[in-house]
Amino acid sequence: MPMKLTLRVWRQAGPNADGAFREYQANDVSPDMSFLEMLDVVNEQLTAKGEVPIAFDHDCREGICGMCGLMINGSAHGPMPATTTCQLHMRSFADGETITIEPWRATAFPVLRDLCVDRSALDRIVQAGGFISVQTGNAPDGNALPVPKQDADAAMDAAACIGCGACVAACPNASASLFTAAKVAHLGFLPQGQPERYRRALKMVAQMDLEHFGGCTLFGECQEACPKEISIDTIGRMNKDYLTGMLFEPAENQKAAGAG
Amino acid sequence: MSVSTLPAAGVARPPAGRVRRFWDSSVGKKVVMAVTGIGGIAFVIAHMAGNLQMFTPTAPAQAMHTYAAGLRKLGPLLWIARGGLVAMVVLHVVAALQLTARNRAARPSAYGRKEHHTSTWGARSMRVGGVVLVGFIVFHILDMTLGVGHPQFVHLDPYNNLRLGFQRWWAVGLYVVAAGLLGLHLFHGAWASWRTLGLRRPSDRPLHRNIAIAIAVLVTLGFAAVPVAAALGVFAPDVVQEVAP
Numbered sequence: 001m002p003m004k005l006t007l008r009v010w011r012q013a014g015p016n017a018d019g020a021f022r023e024y025q026a027n028d029v030s031p032d033m034s035f036l037e038m039l040d041v042v043n044e045q046l047t048a049k050g051e052v053p054i055a056f057d058h059d060c061r062e063g064i065c066g067m068c069g070l071m072i073n074g075s076a077h078g079p080m081p082a083t084t085t086c087q088l089h090m091r092s093f094a095d096g097e098t099i100t101i102e103p104w105r106a107t108a109f110p111v112l113r114d115l116c117v118d119r120s121a122l123d124r125i126v127q128a129g130g131f132i133s134v135q136t137g138n139a140p141d142g143n144a145l146p147v148p149k150q151d152a153d154a155a156m157d158a159a160a161c162i163g164c165g166a167c168v169a170a171c172p173n174a175s176a177s178l179f180t181a182a183k184v185a186h187l188g189f190l191p192q193g194q195p196e197r198y199r200r201a202l203k204m205v206a207q208m209d210l211e212h213f214g215g216c217t218l219f220g221e222c223q224e225a226c227p228k229e230i231s232i233d234t235i236g237r238m239n240k241d242y243l244t245g246m247l248f249e250p251a252e253n254q255k256a257a258g259a260g
Numbered sequence: 261m262s263v264s265t266l267p268a269a270g271v272a273r274p275p276a277g278r279v280r281r282f283w284d285s286s287v288g289k290k291v292v293m294a295v296t297g298i299g300g301i302a303f304v305i306a307h308m309a310g311n312l313q314m315f316t317p318t319a320p321a322q323a324m325h326t327y328a329a330g331l332r333k334l335g336p337l338l339w340i341a342r343g344g345l346v347a348m349v350v351l352h353v354v355a356a357l358q359l360t361a362r363n364r365a366a367r368p369s370a371y372g373r374k375e376h377h378t379s380t381w382g383a384r385s386m387r388v389g390g391v392v393l394v395g396f397i398v399f400h401i402l403d404m405t406l407g408v409g410h411p412q413f414v415h416l417d418p419y420n421n422l423r424l425g426f427q428r429w430w431a432v433g434l435y436v437v438a439a440g441l442l443g444l445h446l447f448h449g450a451w452a453s454w455r456t457l458g459l460r461r462p463s464d465r466p467l468h469r470n471i472a473i474a475i476a477v478l479v480t481l482g483f484a485a486v487p488v489a490a491a492l493g494v495f496a497p498d499v500v501q502e503v504a505p
């Protein structure tokens with residue numbers, strides 16, 4: 001049964017242009033389409049009519065790259081928990097429904113066009129400390145460095161972050177705490193991440209503030225929006241690493257820029 | 261407030277000392293809010309326990325007088341404690357105002373539609389509730405500590421000051437509402453403070469908060485008990501038998 005939908009889409013010609021919602025009718029939507037496929041069809045119709053298609057970000061379309069990300073009916077990545085926009089199917093909506101589609105809204109994520117935002121602030125947070133410093137060369141033997149099972153699991157859970165920015169989008173404060181905490185935790189749980197562990201938290205938090213993200217007030221909206229179900233527990237861990245660094249990290253390590 | 265002091269995105273700050281960097285960071289300010297908040301929770305629980313001596317079965321006026329006079333006997337320690345409390349409130353409020361300003365600046369244009377999935381009434385009322393509570397604290401100190409505007413205030417006779425003060429129906433309402441707001445504030449704060457400090461074990465249900473609920477209920481009921489009992493006439497007239505030295 002094809003569905004008929006009304007789309008209220010945010011259209012904005014460029015970073016400095018004023019944006020507004022515009023309504024489009026989408027008839028003949030298959031419930032088995034993904035949300036992005038539905039937008040593709042709408043865009044083909046717009047193009048055929050000589051209108052400018054709706055710009056939106058996407059890449060892998062299988063929930064692993066983090067490029068897609070839309071505010072759908074007030075929820076980041078739409079109504080399904082643990083699902084990216086590209087993995088969301090139209091059967092999650094009702095026939096005849098009006099769907100509001102907006103870009104992530106945050107000072108740190110300027111709108112480039114329509115539904116595309118610039119998320120390079122997240123990249124700069126990673127550049128500030130989301131790395132380990134090792135000698136390059138041959139890969140070390142797989143079992144040379146024992147990692148306790150629970151630490152490996154916790155690191156993997158945090159490393160599931162695809163950097164889509166849904167946590168920022170869903171947070172009433174537009175805070176990047178869950179993203180930053182996930183990046184701090186996935187290295188900090190592993191032995192290779194220990195040498196720079198506390199410096200990492202200091203530098204990444206400092207960068208997060210510089211990028212004009214808000215702060216964490218533990219609303220919990222981020223973990224609900226996260227397509228990878230990363231827990232707000234990571235934020236407590238980031239804060240603890242940050243505090244430990246503030247209290248005990250020698251001054252020269254706090255100041256040193258880049259790799260140690 | 262502090263937003264204008266932030267440099268543009270991506271611009272490095274001039275080098276600053278450790279305390280300055282801590283206070284400037286969003287995590288640092290939250291840590292300050294958590295620590296001062298936990299101090300505040302300890303204070304309100306102690307304060308509430310003191311109030312409940314109103315229900316002493318025999319000679320309650322004497323019990324309350326001895327308690328009040330005992331606090332006064334601490335002398336300089338009392339002033340240190342008062343100074344500490346004021347400092348905690350100031351730090352808590354200043355950090356909250358600055359963080360709120362930053363958080364607002366971080367989302368300047370609102371969504372056309374936004375759903376809330378997990379945030380509680382407690383979390384969403386922290387700012388408004390906090391402002392109301394600060395106003396209440398000022399009124400309460402004027403009313404019950406200094407006796408300004410109180411109908412029959414007698415220094416060091418808290419039993420009768422409370423008993424008579426709560427014959428004003430509006431005061432009963434105000435104190436009960438404030439007790440409820442405090443409970444709501446602690447429903448979020450008593451849970452969030454430990455999480456902010458990273459003192460909670462990882463959990464499958466990080467939003468659960470049994471201890472915070474217990475604290476919130478205890479504090480609300482404990483503080484509401486005295487005005488409600490006074491309004492119901494539970495406190496019989498009584499006098500201070502012996503003025504404590």
Ligand code: FES
Nearest residue numbers: 059061066068086
């Ligand atoms: S397009 Fe890659 S995660 Fe959605």
